[in-house]
Amino acid sequence: MMSVTFHGVRGSTPCHCDDTRHFGGNTSCVSLRAEGEVPIIFDLGTGLRYFGKRVNGTAKFHAVCLLTHLHYDHTMGLPFFEPLLRADTTFEIYAPKQPDGRSVKELFLEKIKPPMFPIPLEQFAASLVFHEVGDDDFTVGNMQVRSRYVPHVGPTLGFRVSHAGTTVTYLSDHQQPAGDEFSLADGARDLCEEADLLIHDAQFTAAEFEQKASWGHSTYAYAQWVAETCRVKRLALFHHDPSRTDASLDMIAKDVAAAASVDVFAAREGETVDVVTCTA
Numbered sequence: 001m002m003s004v005t006f007h008g009v010r011g012s013t014p015c016h017c018d019d020t021r022h023f024g025g026n027t028s029c030v031s032l033r034a035e036g037e038v039p040i041i042f043d044l045g046t047g048l049r050y051f052g053k054r055v056n057g058t059a060k061f062h063a064v065c066l067l068t069h070l071h072y073d074h075t076m077g078l079p080f081f082e083p084l085l086r087a088d089t090t091f092e093i094y095a096p097k098q099p100d101g102r103s104v105k106e107l108f109l110e111k112i113k114p115p116m117f118p119i120p121l122e123q124f125a126a127s128l129v130f131h132e133v134g135d136d137d138f139t140v141g142n143m144q145v146r147s148r149y150v151p152h153v154g155p156t157l158g159f160r161v162s163h164a165g166t167t168v169t170y171l172s173d174h175q176q177p178a179g180d181e182f183s184l185a186d187g188a189r190d191l192c193e194e195a196d197l198l199i200h201d202a203q204f205t206a207a208e209f210e211q212k213a214s215w216g217h218s219t220y221a222y223a224q225w226v227a228e229t230c231r232v233k234r235l236a237l238f239h240h241d242p243s244r245t246d247a248s249l250d251m252i253a254k255d256v257a258a259a260a261s262v263d264v265f266a267a268r269e270g271e272t273v274d275v276v277t278c279t280a
Contacts, residue, residue, distance in 0.1 A: 002034045002166050002275045004197065008047020009267040011173070011203050011217070011239035012073055022246040024269025026050065027073040028172050028239060030199060034163045037141045041065045042159065042170045042199075044093075047269065048077030056082045060089075064140050066147070067095040068172050069156040070107060079112050079121070089126035094147070096155040097132045105130040133157070135187060148187030151175035153216040160191040165277045169195040169232070172239050176209065176218040182225045192230035197275045199267065200226060202237035205252070220256050227262045234263040236273070 008014075008026030015025040027045030041051065041063055055061060061083045068074060083089040095104040108130070113120040121128070133147045134157075146160040150171060158171040169191045177183050184192075192198055203217040218226075220237060227235040237256065240249055253266035 002032055002161075002163055002168060003272055004168060004199070004275060005031045005033070005051075005272040006047070006236075006267045006269055007031060007051045008043075008045040008077070009238055009240055009269050010045075010073075010242050011201075013242050014046045014073075015242040019245040019247070020242075022268065023240060023244075023249055023266060025242070026269055027076065028068075029077060030170065030267075032161060032168060034143060037143055037163065039063045040140060040143065040161060043068055043074045043172060044076070044078045044081075045074050046077045046080070049080040049082075052080070052082040056086075058083075061086070062090045063092070065091065065093045066145065066157075066159045066161075066170070067093055068158065068170070069096060069152060069154055070098075070104070071154070071173075074172070075108075075111070078108070079117055079124075084124040084126040084128070087125040087127075090129065091126055092129045092131065094131045094133050094138075094145075096147075096149070096157045097134050098155060103130070104132055146191060148191050150188045150191075151177075151185055151216075156216075158188060158191045160195065166275050167195045167197075168275055169198045169200075171198070171200050171226075173216055174201040174218050175216045176213075176222040178213045182222055182229075184226060184229065188226070189230060192226060192232060194230065195232045196277060197234045197236060197273065198227050198230070198232040199236045199238045201239045202266075203239050203241045208241070220252055224256050224260050224262075224264065227264070228260065232262055234265070234273075234275075235260070236265060236267045238267045240266070 029047030
């Protein structure tokens with residue numbers, strides 16, 4: 001069995017007010033645990049800071065991040081990850097290859113340094129190891145990982161992690177096709193088919209999507225369609241719009257759950273979900 005904990009569930013920018021307190025205002029960060037395996041972290045949003053507080057006392061800490069893309073809302077938590085201050089930390093980051101030939105390590109070194117950040121990334125005590133991947137299959141310990149490019153703005157990956165017959169798929173940022181007909185890219189379908197838990201971009205309502213169809217995200221209805229089409233067991237609506245209030249998100253999630261043929265819930269910061277094997 002694997003367990004998933006949501007540390008940040010918002011898209012675009014962190015937000016904090018009374019209207020977002022229940023579901024949370026930190027940006028994308030989800031941890032995945034399996035007994036005897038190193039923790040896997042999906043994305044490096046501001047939720048990473050809170051995961052870091054949970055694990056900072058762990059001796060010789062080792063974790064692996066599966067990073068979907070390099071946008072700020074998915075990377076801004078990295079310099080605030082407390083285990084990076086310790087020399088006994090090893091943190092591996094798998095991130096998408098860039099079309100301009102620059103390495104992911106180079107891009108992070110350019111981003112986290114003065115004057116944009118007080119100290120350069122090289123001065124953090126931890127060992128940071130970068131891996132560049134695309135449409136690849138690889139292992140993290142005994143866990144099988146599949147990465148595939150998915151439609152978004154800029155090079156973006158989705159991930160599928162399998163362990164002991166259980167599968168979690170993470171598509172945090174996924175461009176819904178414009179127009180009235182839903183469709184699914186081969187890579188995204190390859191990740192989603194019969195997953196036990198699908199964590200999927202659900203940032204927009206249908207009305208919002210009409211105005212923002214090129215912004216690289218999905219509607220609740222499209223997330224539901226992907227889950228049903230790919231016969232997943234559970235769907236976590238994710239990457240909530242920063243302007244979405246708790247009341248509105250709760251109502252939308254209930255409406256989707258009532259209409260869907262799969263189990264649906266809205267991801268909430270601080271929530272842990274046990275993932276069990278899908279059975280026919």
